[in-house]
Amino acid sequence: MARITLDLAHAYRANPQHDSDYALLPLKMEFADGGAYALLGPSGCGKTTMLNIMSGLLAPSQGTVLFDGRDVTRATPQERNIAQVFQFPVIYDTMTVAENLAFPLRNRKLPQAQIDKRVGEIAEMLEMSGQLNQRAAGLAADAKQKISLGRGLVRPDVSAVLFDEPLTVIDPHLKWQLRRKLKQIHRELKLTLIYVTHDQVEALTFAEQVVVMTRGRAVQVGSADALFERPSHTFVGNFIGSPGMNFLPANVEGGALLVAGLRLPLPRALPEGALRLGVRPEYVRLAAPQEPGALPCVVDKLQDVGTHFMLTATLAGQPIKAKLGSEATLPAVGATVWLKLLGPHTCFYQNEEIVP
Numbered sequence: 001m002a003r004i005t006l007d008l009a010h011a012y013r014a015n016p017q018h019d020s021d022y023a024l025l026p027l028k029m030e031f032a033d034g035g036a037y038a039l040l041g042p043s044g045c046g047k048t049t050m051l052n053i054m055s056g057l058l059a060p061s062q063g064t065v066l067f068d069g070r071d072v073t074r075a076t077p078q079e080r081n082i083a084q085v086f087q088f089p090v091i092y093d094t095m096t097v098a099e100n101l102a103f104p105l106r107n108r109k110l111p112q113a114q115i116d117k118r119v120g121e122i123a124e125m126l127e128m129s130g131q132l133n134q135r136a137a138g139l140a141a142d143a144k145q146k147i148s149l150g151r152g153l154v155r156p157d158v159s160a161v162l163f164d165e166p167l168t169v170i171d172p173h174l175k176w177q178l179r180r181k182l183k184q185i186h187r188e189l190k191l192t193l194i195y196v197t198h199d200q201v202e203a204l205t206f207a208e209q210v211v212v213m214t215r216g217r218a219v220q221v222g223s224a225d226a227l228f229e230r231p232s233h234t235f236v237g238n239f240i241g242s243p244g245m246n247f248l249p250a251n252v253e254g255g256a257l258l259v260a261g262l263r264l265p266l267p268r269a270l271p272e273g274a275l276r277l278g279v280r281p282e283y284v285r286l287a288a289p290q291e292p293g294a295l296p297c298v299v300d301k302l303q304d305v306g307t308h309f310m311l312t313a314t315l316a317g318q319p320i321k322a323k324l325g326s327e328a329t330l331p332a333v334g335a336t337v338w339l340k341l342l343g344p345h346t347c348f349y350q351n352e353e354i355v356p
């Protein structure tokens with residue numbers, strides 16, 4: 001296993017001048033030995049570029065990649081000893097499941113007894129022990145992708161296993177099982193795993209640390225809990241959660257917080273000037289009129305979404321969503337309700353970055 005250190009930037013075009021010329025803006029990042037990471041962000045944010053730079057399929061246009069402090073920037077994937085699993089199965093159809101799983105070990109000339117043992121372990125983890133002697137050609141797409149995952153995980157000596165949207169071809173139910181399986185395999189094998197996805201559920205269930213990316217920038221690296229509780233950038237507040245964080249313009253003036261033209265006592269020390277208040281729908285609750293930290297809002301919509309009610313309201317033209325428990329007394333559409341927006345979970349942002 002290896003600790004991976006990135007200090008680099010990448011532009012596919014020569015002589016990049018503007019931020020938009022970069023697929024990856026200058027970044028410094030470290031992936032701990034044995035950690036489980038996800039690179040999460042919308043299409044085009046630079047996830048695959050970062051993964052391919054780590055694997056050695058792509059050389060960064062500037063900067064370095066270190067494995068355990070050793071410069072591998074120009075080394076090939078083979079020299080880096082990386083295993084990579086792609087979106088679509090990369091297996092040999094004419095071989096059996098066992099032969100496919102054994103292939104990376106045979107290549108490394110491991111003794112047969114060790115190969116058999118490891119193939120047995122991996123097949124068991126992926127619940128494929130019963131299919132070991134079946135030819136891959138006859139298997140369904142998701143079983144083939146399980147073999148690909150197995151081939152990625154089978155070598156015990158790899159520096160890291162990199163996954164690029166590996167569950168795309170898997171049906172939704174099996175996807176859920178495989179995500180949990182990968183997490184369990186990580187605990188058992190202690191491999192460094194880096195997993196690219198645009199799906200927040202996939203990232204948050206699999207990884208110990210999630211790197212959230214947008215437009216070539218890694219805006220936050222954190223646990224699922226940290227990304228939910230304290231998004232360090234408004235993009236993270238928006239992207240993580242369902243729905244994302246509520247944001248409202250606010251202003252700090254003469255020791256008070258102004259929101260929608262209403263003066264509230266400052267909840268804590270905040271810089272003077274324009275800010276954005278961020279609060280997750282999970283932490284907005286119905287309050288009594290004039291309750292400290294609450295503001296009057298007009299109810300637009302109430303939806304029963306099974307586990308809770310989703311209330312949509314407006315405050316001075318700004319939409320606010322609140323998740324209300326089934327015990328809440330529901331207001332009528334068109335009514336004015338006081339919603340508590342200030343509390344221990346409320347965050348403030350200046351130029352899209354969190355105010356510490």
Ligand SMILES: Nc1ncnc2c1ncn2[C@@H]1O[C@H](COP(=O)(O)OP(=O)(O)OP(=O)(O)O)[C@@H](O)[C@H]1O
Pocket residue numbers: 012023041042043044045046047048049050198
């Ligand atoms: N070979 C290439 N040549 C030129 N531009 C590229 C190349 N590969 C990617 N890009 C551009 O670099 C940016 C980042 O792409 P990248 O594939 O890393 O994003 P991504 O987050 O993995 O997206 P997706 O989920 O769609 O694969 C995008 O603007 C993309 O168009």
